[in-house]
Amino acid sequence: MVSHHHLPSYSGLPPLAPSAPPAVPRAASVTSGRSQTRRHRHARTHHGGSGSTYTPQNEFPVFSHTGDVEIIVTSSSGRRENRYLLHRLILSQCSGFFQAGTRAEWSGQQPSNALARINENESVTAGSSSRASSLERRSSQDMQPKQRWKYVLDWQHARDDAMPMLVRQDEPPSLFGGGPPSSRTQPPVSNEGFFRNMTNFSALNLNERTQASAPAESGDEVLKDHDNLFRIMYNYAPILDSINIATAYTECKALLHLADMYDALEIVGSRVDHHLLRFGARLFKQIAKYPPSYLKLGYLARSRTLFTEALIHVVGQWPLAAPQLRGQMEAVVMDLIEDKVDELHEQQEKVEFKLWRLTLTTSRGERVTPANDYLAWLAMSLFRQWVAENTTPPVSPATKDSARQGSSIAARPNSRSSSSNHIASQRAPPPPPPPAPSPPSQGKVYRLLGSSDPQAYLNHDELKRFLKLQPELYTRDNLRRFERRMDEIKNQAREVVKPLMWNLLELDLSTFGSAGLGYLTCVRLEQSELPWDD
Numbered sequence: 001m002v003s004h005h006h007l008p009s010y011s012g013l014p015p016l017a018p019s020a021p022p023a024v025p026r027a028a029s030v031t032s033g034r035s036q037t038r039r040h041r042h043a044r045t046h047h048g049g050s051g052s053t054y055t056p057q058n059e060f061p062v063f064s065h066t067g068d069v070e071i072i073v074t075s076s077s078g079r080r081e082n083r084y085l086l087h088r089l090i091l092s093q094c095s096g097f098f099q100a101g102t103r104a105e106w107s108g109q110q111p112s113n114a115l116a117r118i119n120e121n122e123s124v125t126a127g128s129s130s131r132a133s134s135l136e137r138r139s140s141q142d143m144q145p146k147q148r149w150k151y152v153l154d155w156q157h158a159r160d161d162a163m164p165m166l167v168r169q170d171e172p173p174s175l176f177g178g179g180p181p182s183s184r185t186q187p188p189v190s191n192e193g194f195f196r197n198m199t200n201f202s203a204l205n206l207n208e209r210t211q212a213s214a215p216a217e218s219g220d221e222v223l224k225d226h227d228n229l230f231r232i233m234y235n236y237a238p239i240l241d242s243i244n245i246a247t248a249y250t251e252c253k254a255l256l257h258l259a260d261m262y263d264a265l266e267i268v269g270s271r272v273d274h275h276l277l278r279f280g281a282r283l284f285k286q287i288a289k290y291p292p293s294y295l296k297l298g299y300l301a302r303s304r305t306l307f308t309e310a311l312i313h314v315v316g317q318w319p320l321a322a323p324q325l326r327g328q329m330e331a332v333v334m335d336l337i338e339d340k341v342d343e344l345h346e347q348q349e350k351v352e353f354k355l356w357r358l359t360l361t362t363s364r365g366e367r368v369t370p371a372n373d374y375l376a377w378l379a380m381s382l383f384r385q386w387v388a389e390n391t392t393p394p395v396s397p398a399t400k401d402s403a404r405q406g407s408s409i410a411a412r413p414n415s416r417s418s419s420s421n422h423i424a425s426q427r428a429p430p431p432p433p434p435p436a437p438s439p440p441s442q443g444k445v446y447r448l449l450g451s452s453d454p455q456a457y458l459n460h461d462e463l464k465r466f467l468k469l470q471p472e473l474y475t476r477d478n479l480r481r482f483e484r485r486m487d488e489i490k491n492q493a494r495e496v497v498k499p500l501m502w503n504l505l506e507l508d509l510s511t512f513g514s515a516g517l518g519y520l521t522c523v524r525l526e527q528s529e530l531p532w533d534d
Helices: 026-044 088-094 096-101 114-124 130-142 192-203 220-233 245-261 265-277 281-289 291-301 304-317 331-356 374-391 397-411 416-427 442-449 460-468 476-496
Strands: 069-074 081-086 149-154 165-168
Touching: 069 220, 081 088, 081 220, 088 096, 088 220, 220 245, 220 265, 245 265, 245 281, 245 291, 265 291, 265 304, 281 291, 281 304, 291 304, 304 331, 331 374, 331 442, 331 476, 374 442, 374 460, 374 476, 442 476, 460 476
Parallel strands: 069 149
Antiparallel strands: 069 081, 149 165
């Protein structure tokens, strides 16, 4: 037999009285009912009481009194389980997935007109007392069935390389919770934002996880990711590694991918951004090592700092990061990268054009020539030769070999051995193409040109060796004059390359020496150029 203490007490209705002898006086009965009502109310407000031995939890993650969305997250083996009883209002505000999944038209429940009928009856029945009508209204409201949603993690239909999603599980309707049965377990088609995010989810390869970070039991990380997601929704700090930055990156990436699945990037991204920025200089050094990975992370997190820092590295090294980004990033991001690469190349071309136009003048203001100042003309020629050698890609070894082989065959056109070798080479499969030469480290070249150290390039020893190529010119006076004229060109070059010397990274380049990173870091990204909507 169910005790009356386990039945809910409705506001405005007298509590169910226990069976008692008929001889109990009426006053005593009323007092007993009031004390029972107070005990029920104490239990409902989570304050406890002398007559209550169990107080239901009403805080995160289980809001027993006010929660209306039950979520059960289990590991793939089913041995671990996290249960949540949360609020539809908060979930729908934070996640487009839950906003769509808990809509009235999708759940199938229709709003009740009982309250409207009560109001109509109150207006018609003019003679009824106000206390009776209010009692009737409260009773009718409490008797309405409360809708309740339930979601479970669907491991059954998840692919081996995909993260399982929550699906709605139908429950039979009841007076105290649960909606009518429904066969739907996915959001409605009308939620365009949800399906757009799901399409992006597959395109971005959001479920990549390294084998080194695989948990001991399959699905443990999934439980942790979901728990962090719900913690953020309720304004709790996510549980992420704050010591090992590599582990923190992996955890943040998984959390962002999960948030993208449930259309909740807006609230999760700021938390991830805040957590990673706490690593300070260690974070920026890590971004310099893995710029494509952090570019993806910064884009998902909508973090201007992370995205801009990684973008500067990617553009400076382009096209080294192209294989890791093409087909995995949104078209708007790839367009932005290509635009910034073009801008950087245009800026370099302007600087190079000015470098080639640098010249020296005589004491009369005339441009130096071999006729009016041969030594200054030699200094200018040597400077241009150095710029050409350091800004031009080296000749491919394959080109040299092919040219040498062609000249050898042309020298012996009637040789029988060469003819047989030629036929054999036609029958044999062609050799694999040689690897493409890496682009020159133009960032280092420009930083040398912009250095204030006069011995950074074309130093004293190099100039001395150059003059010794013509023994009749090599004297101490000529060497000192030659160095002075070369310093004049270097000073002009330093002013020309200043626009390329800006370091717009948060990373301190002084730790990498005078040559820096080997590429330019002067790419500027304005707020209006960020590839996401504010």
